[in-house]
Amino acid sequence: MSELPLLSARDLGKLYGARIGCEAVSFDIHEGEVLAVVGESGSGKSTLLKLLSTELAPTSGTIRYRMRDGVTRDLFALTEAERRFLLRTDWGFVRQDAREGLRMSVSAGGNVGERLMAVGERHYGRIRGTALDWLGRVEIETDRIDDLPRDFSGGMRQRLQIARNLVTHPRLVFMDEPTSGLDVSVQARLLDLVRGLVAEMGLAVIIVTHDLAVARLLSHRIMVMRHGRVIEQGLTDQVLDDPREAYTQLLVSSVLAA
Amino acid sequence: MTAPDASLPLVSLSGVSKSFTLHLREGMRIRVVDNVAFEARPGECVVLGGPSGAGKSSILKMIYGNYRCDTGRILVQDGDESVDVARAEPRRILALRASVMGYVSQFLRVIPRVSALDIVAAAAAEGGAAQAEAWARAERLLTLLNVPERLWSLPPGTFSGGEQQRVNIARGLAADRPLLLLDEPTASLDAANRAVVVRLIEEKKKAGAAIVGIFHDEDVRDAVADKIVDMTAFATEKAA
Numbered sequence: 001m002s003e004l005p006l007l008s009a010r011d012l013g014k015l016y017g018a019r020i021g022c023e024a025v026s027f028d029i030h031e032g033e034v035l036a037v038v039g040e041s042g043s044g045k046s047t048l049l050k051l052l053s054t055e056l057a058p059t060s061g062t063i064r065y066r067m068r069d070g071v072t073r074d075l076f077a078l079t080e081a082e083r084r085f086l087l088r089t090d091w092g093f094v095r096q097d098a099r100e101g102l103r104m105s106v107s108a109g110g111n112v113g114e115r116l117m118a119v120g121e122r123h124y125g126r127i128r129g130t131a132l133d134w135l136g137r138v139e140i141e142t143d144r145i146d147d148l149p150r151d152f153s154g155g156m157r158q159r160l161q162i163a164r165n166l167v168t169h170p171r172l173v174f175m176d177e178p179t180s181g182l183d184v185s186v187q188a189r190l191l192d193l194v195r196g197l198v199a200e201m202g203l204a205v206i207i208v209t210h211d212l213a214v215a216r217l218l219s220h221r222i223m224v225m226r227h228g229r230v231i232e233q234g235l236t237d238q239v240l241d242d243p244r245e246a247y248t249q250l251l252v253s254s255v256l257a258a
Numbered sequence: 259m260t261a262p263d264a265s266l267p268l269v270s271l272s273g274v275s276k277s278f279t280l281h282l283r284e285g286m287r288i289r290v291v292d293n294v295a296f297e298a299r300p301g302e303c304v305v306l307g308g309p310s311g312a313g314k315s316s317i318l319k320m321i322y323g324n325y326r327c328d329t330g331r332i333l334v335q336d337g338d339e340s341v342d343v344a345r346a347e348p349r350r351i352l353a354l355r356a357s358v359m360g361y362v363s364q365f366l367r368v369i370p371r372v373s374a375l376d377i378v379a380a381a382a383a384e385g386g387a388a389q390a391e392a393w394a395r396a397e398r399l400l401t402l403l404n405v406p407e408r409l410w411s412l413p414p415g416t417f418s419g420g421e422q423q424r425v426n427i428a429r430g431l432a433a434d435r436p437l438l439l440l441d442e443p444t445a446s447l448d449a450a451n452r453a454v455v456v457r458l459i460e461e462k463k464k465a466g467a468a469i470v471g472i473f474h475d476e477d478v479r480d481a482v483a484d485k486i487v488d489m490t491a492f493a494t495e496k497a498a
Contacts, residue, residue, distance in 0.1 A: 030349065188370045221348050235323060235348040242325040246281030253282060 004066055005030050006172060006204050007052070012061035014047050021047035022228040025061070031171060034198060034205040036219035036236060038212060038251070044228035045208045046176065052206060053093055053174050054083055068171075088118040092165030092173035096180055098157035102149045102164065108135060109145040111164045119168055134163040138193060155186035159193065166197060175207040179214055191217050212255050216240055224248050266335055267297035268437045268468035269321060269359075273330030274344070276316055277494075289494035290316050294330070296487045298468035300436070303459065303482045306472050308489030314472045317489070318439045320344075321470065322361045323351035334358060334437060356384065359437040362430030364445045366414060366422040374400065374417070375410040378428045385433020392432070399428035402454050424451060431458050438462060440471035444478050456481045 005028035014021035022044035029035050037045045050056040052063060054075055063075040068090060078086070087093075095101035102111050112131040121127055132142050138159035140152075149157050158178060165173060178194070179187040195218055198205055209215055215222055216236060223233040224245070232245045243249045274294040280286045291313035298304040306314040319325040320343070321332055327344035334341050336358050341350055355361075372380075378396035379389075387395060400410060403424040409417060414425045427443050440459075444452045452475060459469060459482045473479040479486075 033349070192371055220352055235351055237324050238326060238348075241319070242278070244279075244326065249281050 003030065004072065006066050008064045008072075009052065010062050010064075012048070012051055012063065013059050014051055014056060015059045020044070020228040022051070022225070023060075025223075025230055027223065027230075027233065029172075029204050029206065031204050032202045033221065034203075034207065034219040036215035036222045037206065037208045037225060038210065038215050038222060039225035040210060040251075043225040045225050047228070048225070049174055049176055049206065049208050053087075053091065054078075065172075088115065089168045090170050090172065092168075092170040094158070094161050094165055094173065094175040094178045096177040098149065098154070098161050101161040102157060104148065104150050107146045107148060108140065108152070108160055111149060111160060112167050115164055115168050130167060131163075134167050135160075137197070138163045139189075153186075154182050155190060158182065158190055162190075162194065162197070166201065166203075169201065170203070172204045172206070175205060175209075177209055177211075178207070180209075180211065187214075194218060212240060212251065224251065265299075267299050267333075268335045269470065270297035270333045271295055271317075271321070271330065274317070274320065274327055274332060275329045276313065276320060276325065277328060291489070291492045292494040294489075294492045296485075298437070298470050298485075300466040300468055301463050302484045303463055303469040303471060304485045304487055305479055305483040306470065306489055307479075307486045312489035312493060314489050315441055318361065318441050318470060318472065321437075322355070322359060322439055324361075357386070358435060359439060360385075360430055360433060360435040361439045361441070362427060362443045363441045364423055364426070364443055366426035366429075370415065371413055373411050374405065374414045374425045377414070377425060378432050381429040382432035385435060387433070395432050396428065399432060399458075400425070402458070403428055404451060404454070420447065420451075423447065427455060427458075431462065434465065434467075436467055438467055438469045438471075440469060440473070442472050442474055445474050449477075452478050 008028045010026050012025040013023040025048055027035070037048060039045045047056065051058050057076060064072050065075050066072045093101065103114070106114065109128060109131040112134050113127040116127050116130060132145060135142050135145060140156055140159055149160055152160065179190055182190065191214060207218060219236045221234065222236040222239045223230045224239065224247070225231065226247050232239055232243065232248050239248065240252055243252050272295045275292045277287050277289040280288065294317060296304060306317060308314060316325055320327045323343050330344060332343040334343055334354055336354060341354060343351060375396050378399060379392040382392035382395045383389060405421055405424050409421065414422050417425065423446070430443070444455050447455065456478055462469060
């Protein structure tokens with residue numbers, strides 16, 4: 001139980017001018033753990049995700065990450081090339097809007113194969129074979145491999161985004177409201193798929209969601225954010241079933257049986 | 259299961275108190291239990307007794323880490339290590355749930371698209387059983403609990419309440435966990451199925467598991483209980 005965390009955030013803060021994006025956020029995450037960050041819009045959860053994925057530079061605090069070679073590094077002290085390598089291979093980022101996470105003018109197979117090429121795979125047959133395998137794993141008919149994602153339904157696009165992100169066997173995946181624009185039945189299927197893949201691959205996942213039912217289904221731990229601060233965190237079922245803070249009690253009581 | 263040391267309790271509570279503060283009700287405080295103390299040893303079934311509202315379910319949920327514990331200690335034995343659930347990190351509690359303690363309620367949280375057999379086999383596999391053994395156990399439990407074989411390959415979402423409940427019991431008992439927390443698993447089961455559950459509990463006790471349970475039915479309670487803890491002894495006045 002004492003192995004080192006994969007990612008460790010300490011006193012993380014971001015100011016937009018005088019306005020607080022988020023402040024004093026600290027947590028660890030290990031491989032195999034799914035951490036949900038919940039809160040209403042404006043709570044700072046999206047800012048936090050941008051800091052963690054190095055899209056934004058923090059105003060204060062540190063993020064340390066254990067690289068594939070076992071050395072723990074300060075994310076903001078990496079070279080640009082090292083950072084890009086992380087984003088392309090060791091990390092995934094599943095966006096709320098699939099159009100931001102996919103290349104809409106590239107075929108489904110190309111979307112998956114591209115990430116493989118970024119890690120140096122050059123053999124066309126192998127790339128196509130792996131892409132086919134991944135389309136199957138995310139339940140996309142393999143005869144759709146040459147179709148463009150713009151012809152896919154919302155649920156299929158999200159599944160393709162997941163395949164594109166997981167094909168390089170990342171250790172950490174960020175997800176930003178991955179199920180929000182989808183019909184409920186499509187959501188359930190996607191969540192079920194994500195849950196299976198996360199367990200099978202032992203991924204660490206940081207998922208931002210406003211949907212407590214999604215957090216309950218997918219995550220082991222939860223952080224509740226409000227006004228840029230983490231007001232409560234712990235085991236997901238404990239925080240949702242026995243919430244301590246007034247705001248968390250309000251959130252939990254505001255949804256139909258999560 | 260590793261050979262349990264019969265001298266060590268697998269779970270031991272002392273000074274455990276619990277209250278809920280309802281911020282949406284002007285901070286009203288509901289005190290549930292005060293100063294609870296009991297323990298369960300390998301092979302022992304401890305039944306929590308007392309009327310509804312005495313805090314029986316809350317105690318099981320606190321041992322499982324589902325509810326917070328305000329004061330006191332809840333020590334769960336994990337091999338040579340004793341873990342205080344009241345203070346443990348989430349990661350540590352998850353590890354206990356993965357290998358040491360199981361919780362069975364009367365309700366099945368339905369997982370969409372997963373068949374009844376897969377649900378039970380997965381639970382056995384998570385508890386460390388090899389794949390073939392996991393399937394065998396799942397089939398045995400579903401058979402014993404009279405879940406018709408034609409339903410095994412279907413997700414239990416569409417099953418009757420009783421069938422879902424029996425799938426849930428099968429899932430809860432599929433893994434070899436040294437500590438079992440049973441929250442009225444037999445509620446609304448018929449006599450034949452209650453008898454099956456009694457037999458399965460006896461098997462778990464023989465294998466060295468400690469069980470803390472709530473049983474509404476007197477016949478089940480009389481058959482399985484080694485010790486009854488009267489929860490009214492830890493009662494508090496409801497509002498403070």
